[in-house]
Amino acid sequence: MPHSLTELDAINLMLETIGAAPVNRLTGVQNEDVLIARQILTQVSREVQTEEWDFNSEDDYPFTPDEEGIIHVPDNIIRIVPTNNHTTPFWGPTDVVIRGKRLYDRANHTFTFSGPFTADIALFLDFDELPYEAKQYILIRACRKFDVVSSGDIDREKWTAQDELRARADLLAADTRQANSHFGRMISIDPLIQVQFSR
Secondary structure, three states: OOOOOOHHHHHHHHHHHOOOOOOOOOOOOOOHHHHHHHHHHHHHHHHHHOOOOOOOEEEEEEEOOOOOOOOEOOOOEEEEEEOOOOOOOOOOOOOEEEEOOEEEEOOOOEOOOOOOEEEEEEEOOOHHHOOHHHHHHHHHHHHHHHHHHHHOOHHHOOOOHHHHHHHHHHHHHHHHHHHHHHHOOOEEEEOOOOEEEEO
16 A cells, blocks of 8 residues: 655646646745645645544543643644543543634633643644555645636536545545554444445
């Protein structure tokens, strides 16, 4: 299975959809098409990774407040759900959200926490850190969006909705295989393609 699709490869494939010349690097490039392509690729990647996937999730991630009781959130954490596993005297909050770069306790209406706790999190990974199936799905979605943005013509898409659904199905199947190695079998139905997967 190929794993060599890099961000540079993805940008060049996006450029190819509008007939633009490829580039050999991304750093320092001021070409407007490249800048727009990178912006769209990052936007679509964030949209996809915000969903619940096994590849970008971690369970029981520890959070510890600083001396003022504030918990600063790393930039790459995009979702947090407290686990309250009762392994410490302080069981932790039950309703926490990310506000700015800090955690906020909605149940107690405060940014201040009295002790450490754990939470299940989702991480925003760089494109090059993603599994191949996720890269492929993100790339096809990004190509479709980039083609429309660049041409202004929604009927001109070179990648079809069917291509996107097929790539999503591949991603779901790969993510399910990964999840099976950790959690046993669960059943879920993907709302976009109405296919039931064994997880």
